[in-house]
Amino acid sequence: MKQEDVVKALQHDHAAELKKAAERLKGTARHTRIMPSPVLSEATGHEILLKPENLQVTGSFKIRGAYNKIASLSEEELAKGIVTASAGNHAQGVAYAARERHAKATIVMPESTPPLKVDATKSYGANVVLHGNLFDDAAEYASELSQRDGLVYVHPFDDYEVLCGQGTIGLEILEDVPNVTDVVVPLGGGGLGAGVALAIKTFKPEVRVIGATPEGSPAFKNSFAAGTVVPADKVVTSAEGVAVGHPGDLTFAILNEYLDDLITVSERDINEMILLMMEKHKLVVEAAGAVSLAALEHLSLRSRVFAQAKGKHVIVPIISGGNIDTVTIGAVIQKGMIARGRIMNFEVELPDTPGQLVKVAQVLADARANVIELNHDQFKASGHYTDSVSLGVTVETNGPDHIAQVLKALKAAGFDPKRIY
Template identity: 50%
Template sequence: MKEEVKAEQTTIEEIVANTTIADVYNAAKQLDGVVKKTKLIESPFFSDMCGNNVYLKPENLQNTGSFKLRGAYNKICQLSDEEKKRGVITASAGNHAQGVAFAAKELGAHAVICMPAITPILKVEATRALGAEVVLHGDTFDDAYEKSLELQKKKGYTYIHPFNDKEVLLGQGTTALEIIDELKDVDAILVPIGGGGFASGVALATKAVNPQVKVIGVEPEGAACMENSFNRGQVSSLSAVDTVADGCAVKTPGDLTYAFCKKYLDQIITVSEMEIMSSLLFLIEKHKLIAEGAGVLSLAALNKLSFKGKKVAAIVSGGNIDISTISALIDKALIARGRVFCFSVQLPDKPGQLMNVSRILAEANANVTKLDHNQSKVTDSFKKVALDITVETHNHDHIKKIIKALNDGGYAVDIIY
């Protein structure tokens, strides 16, 4: 058994050692005319915020809405005509599903995508619209993954892994070639990490072209599987993941991607949920661009860089997010930044009290967006009523001023959020 494990490790080491920039350039040739060469967007706002010259690489504007198409297409185009005819399969409820479906359609291959039965219908229909056969199975990704392995064995499909595959990560690495070609004096590239395929390809390509460019991976604090593996010195699994960046909610990195990242990544930065949501809001406000939680990880790490005055490319990896989710994330980000304030005050149950509170809020320049006058909420006194109020605010200092104005007016404030 030990000899088998050692042989597998040697194989991975050989793959890493023998993979060169020529492989990435070959992938770029395969993708020419298929993927968009998303142009860098200089960001004065993010530059001022972090003290570096920041350029966004908007892969959220890529065909299918994310970088995933690059790897899926490069993998499928390597298959023989017989393999394409037999079909490809994967398990995914996100960007990888659409990337595989799009690539398979372009290359004339039958694609089967296994998704959990609870996958939102919009994602299911978007994948079907690209020509893929969708198999809904189980309540979790693991259920769908097991089903995909069962079908692969039964039907002889080729499996298209979302990250732990050499051809997939080479396709993802073409993103770095475009960055360096457009910004030749780039000093650092920030790339999100889920299972590690994107970071592997970007780091490999970057270091092969210019070893002086720093490549920094970014993970959510609630799903930092690569950092965890680095700390343990081997591929390791998290007991659970919890993050709004669901595209990076991976418990275990790939063994191949771990080896590539270990060799080529300069650093890993982890970011909090509030940092992710705040970055999403900034991107929408300042650049009018929509991204998903995982898509803004690089932006969330900008304030944690240890250097200043450098040219930094931050990859916005994807923009496939449904309206209800983005609405919830924006609401949470507004609360975190002190732009929305919800509180409760108790009023004497007599005429004029609501008008008095309204006057105080108006003088404090707080715009009321929601109000709930609830007499039954107060249980310790029949002579008082509860007033729940939501207001738009400027920042946390503004909230403090509102609380002080209410306190000065004789009202105790109970903060709800």
Template identity: 45%
Template structure:
């Protein structure tokens, strides 16, 4: 049996899935190009079937199985994108799929995975529990285990992203890729460096899950005790022993990005590009916009996925509006008499701010008798508008401050 992986494997995967997957857009962003000081292109794998690049590797792995192996079925452990990729790919090739997910997996992802035809089993409270249960079932039932990243056929499938980029943008100068376990960047780096060695390949990890970053600089496998990041798609404690040597050989550099920058980029993608992107999909662009990458010429940011929880999006939007000075809360004190609250609101209305909520408290222990504390949440245009509102209130005698 062949050991390892080469360019021929990636080309074979590209041919095998040519009419199966979406050839996702490579979209130039004028907005992000101006911000980064180079030509930024977005490889939109968030628009791939199942919402992420994971379908590529899963399909290539299942496609490589013998008819007998497919008849026995496949099994995987995942709480997210890999689960949906395996389920979808298995359905296309009429293979029975079992996905073991943690009991705390989001209901939406469980429903989506079942919707693609897979049997979903819930086991344990964390991914490691689900992984061990999947391995037990693999031994009991003879199913083929589909690893999320540490598999040569999976790596080859992910490498097709790199071939598509080169086919569409021949003069690309750099490709920036998110890293968790390393399957995506290993495949892309191998394919691109073999076909166009001058193209730089940069990896990006979350600051709270930097195992591949540490391994790259130590040139040996390193792991972290925890993997804590909003980019849950790349929250991996240890890279694969198959992916790491490829990354160590082909990838030019790896950088880390904090969650604040990733969250801001998610919001910018939503607002400026009208794209819903998960944390792992936004982190490569976050590195470019925050000048972590020595980007010149035409730079591709791989947007790896878009399966983000809508409640989490809501929190990011709220936090982003506050950070940008577009949503504020003001506290002041007024005499507790009829009509004075209306006067205060009139002053605010004259500044063109939009009132979201008003909290009126005249019984708080620290409030003098006959006075009332007013807290007002406002929508504003920007930080300068906030300063104008505070200035206007103070001119009218209010001791206003933001809280």
């Protein structure tokens, strides 16, 4: 966005525009209900109240900004058609909103976009074009289509009407949780963060807004350090919804002024939170949606402003979406269980004589380790002429202490297990 456009946007009457967005979204976007999280409250020592935008129409907060933007367009603009770029959630929001306003929509998505999100976007009647490896590649091509074909480009985050639509989440939080002290929001391109920060700081500036981003998506962290927008050299994260290499100029300007702190989280943190949400809250959360949850355990240690604020906090992390395909969620669950010591894989060499497998099985049964998979392979033994066989075993365990007990029991029985993961 050009600097003069950024300045112009910042001069709007933010309170009036946010309220206008809320009015436009009535009957379209859900007012998602706050959900208490006893498990996260106990883990952090603070009151944690979830804002589940994964339960929103189209499964993501993106419908808010997309619909607010498209609702602001004139009939003449709608007749030209709409184009946008997205890794998935904004695509569905634009496709849904365009269908509601009877406008044609072309969505450019990275080739790495999960099939679930591609198919969901097509189901709303949009024309989907797959292009490039990252969002930034898709955005560049969408901009080219806009200029070539005269289409109205709806930017997924660097647009004032879009971020005001996202800001209605902040308005709902202030309405539903009047004693809120902290709001945690995931950052990708910055539309959600900027919109929520704008709403919170406009109506209740004492509430802290804390951003969360994956370690592998460093654009905002680098930009805040530099004091200007700095594109990331590389983006590597499973959270494709926040895998953005170039933050928005407008979103950066707003966040640079209003964001109180930034927390970075690991891929392991993200995977563990996806698993925890499924087990404890029965919620399906995509990786980007789990980023704000993953930041919670780090607030007291890493967040400067959080540590300075004394007393018990009332924290609202925003779960931005739940659009995750079954293949990905299966892999994430497995990774999360491994990280928490719920699954362990080991190998052990056994004499190639009858009864050895039974002995291992008995040790595992006595240790209450549930066998998930066995791989009995003569060709993996250390020597082909030693009359030994390699046994690979995957077991379900109850945590790191239980894993230690299982390995100790195997060694006590005369085996030499080598833990793989």
